[in-house]
Amino acid sequence: MPRAVKLLLDQLKPSHSARWSRYYQASSAASNADLRAKIAEMVPDEREKLKAIKSKYGKVSLGETTVDMAIGGMRGIKGMLWETSLLDPEEGIRFRGMSIPECQKKLPAAIPGGEPIPEGFLWLLSTGEVPTKEQVNALSEDLRSRAKIPGHVFDVINALPKTAHPMTQLTTGIMALQTESEFAKAYEGGLHKSKYWEPVYEDSMNLIARLPELAAYIYRRVYKGGDVIAADSSLDYAANFAHMLGFKDELMHELMRLYVSIHSDHEGGNVSAHTVHLVGSALSDPYLSFAAGMNGLAGPLHGLANQEVLRWIQQVVDEIGSEVSLDQLKDYIHKTLKSGRVVPGFGHAVLRKTDPRYICQREFALKHLPEDPMFKMVSKLFEVVPPILLAGGKVKNPWPNVDAHSGVLLQYYGLKEQNYYTVLFGVSRAMGVLSQLIWDRALGLPIERPKSMTFEYIENYCKSKAGMTA
Ligand code: CMX
Secondary structure, three states, X not given: OOHHHHHHHHHHOHHHHHHHHHHHHHHHHXXXXXXXXXXXXXXXXXXXXXXXXXXXXXXXXXXOOOHHHHHOOOOOOOOOOOOOEEEEOOOEEEEOOEOXXXXXXXXXXXXXXXXXXXXXXXXXXXXXXXXXXXXXXXXXXXXXXHOXXXXXXXXXXXXXXXXXOHHHHHHHHHHHHHHHOHHHHHHHOOOOHHHOHHHHHHHHHHHHHHXXXXXXXXXXXXXXXXXXXXXXXXXXXXXXXXXXXXXXXXXXXXXXXXXXXXXXXXXXXXXXXXXXXXXHHOOOOHHHHHHHHHHHHXXXXXXXXXXXHHHHHHHHHHHHOOOOOHHHHHHHHHXXXXXXXXXXXXXXXXXXXXXXXXXXXXXXXXXXXXXXXXXXXXXXXXXXXXXXXXXXXXXXXXXXXXXXXXXXXXXXXXXXXXXXXXXXXXXXXXXXXXXXXXXXXXXXXXXXXXXXXXXXXXXXXXXXXXXXXX
16 A cells, blocks of 8 residues: 555544555555455445545635636636546656656566566556565466457448548447446346446456557558457566567567556546547446547547658658758748647646656667667757747657657567557557546445636626726
8 A cells, every 4th residue: 555545544533544454454464466355345345435535625625717728628626536647747657656767677577577567557557566476377267268359340440441540440449349338237137236347347357458459450451451460378467468560579579568558548538548548437348438538549649640640750761861950940930830730748747857758768769779871860859849849839848758769669670650649549548548537436425517708708707807806
């Protein structure tokens, strides 16, 4: 249990702390390798925690909402509970309290000193605990046993032209998989609300398990003449995904482990995560909720930026070459900005420093592909873009985000089809948003319904407020 949570519980109610400490000791000692059993064990205490926070702090204000915030994309409004990760503007993401370097150090890896296996992230995100190797292996096995896709899903995808964007094909495939929803069936059968999380857990794990095969099918269909590669049951989740895409290089498997892990979660307010959470709050099942989130991820200001970055870098290289001076590069960036476009891969709605997901990808590149010309171009952009964006005076964060780096690593290992990149992001994102969705239902979070306003309402409200305070 994170220390901060334990401290809070200690303050809230002494009896909780005793119960938590019993739970913690039991779970630390247990060799329980079943994730569902582990979550079931946690549910009563987490419900108590929610109740205690509501009763003790329910009326405490979390801050002011201004008109700017309301019409400015709700930036900075604290309006959602999201347990799996928290984003600090200066420091970047922490998964259940752990930074990326801490996760790299503490979570089980496939090879000594290698990148953590994403199944370890899934366990961590779902429970807040660092799993043992045994727990991670059991989870890998469990996911393998769930990875079955019914034939009609492929038929539905095959009905689309191959030219349909891979994200359209992914979302279509997820929607076709919705026929398998255990939550939808259980709800129709009159499930008690205290048990909602159980079929949501099953749907979420089944969906996470099925996504790599679905995504690999789309890749092989669109780019490799439909030559589909069967799963390899000896491989972990990410390595098997890379294998089904057609990549045998162990370093590409390592890259995929890193990729899936760091893209898994980025707290709750980003478009894809918030959408899954919002749609799920209407008790739409995990397939419906996740498909909705994927449609948000497919937007160029969010997940599609990774495709846009590589396309843009490619354009830079095609137009002015890769051996360019910093001044030539500056001119090109000014040209992009003058044409009314954003520099893809730079900026962030919350972060105010370089994204640690960018940093860990840069470290991977420095270790494995320091001489790659495209990596060198990414490094030059890291030097050149931020001062230009800063000088423009309106960008709140001039630093690179996760998408500024991922494409260059993928193309180095042979995954060069940029339009496919957001699908990789989507498969990865499932682990975070679906872990949270299980907890949304376990905690009984209600349907979301923020208040909207018209211009007239805002004006009248502000005038009357001014009158009152004058
Ligand atoms: N290039 C040029 N202009 C940029 C910019 C960039 N990289 N980032 C922000 N700006 C502009 C905005 O368009 C906005 O301009 P207007 O006032 O004319 O509308 C202004 O700077 C202020 O924006 P901001 O408050 O700094 O940023 P937002 O919170 O509104 O937007 C983001 C954040 C990520 C959408 C934006 O930085 C952007 O468009 N970046 C490029 C696309 C990108 O990399 N997206 C991926 C983000 C990570 C992810 O979600 O996957």
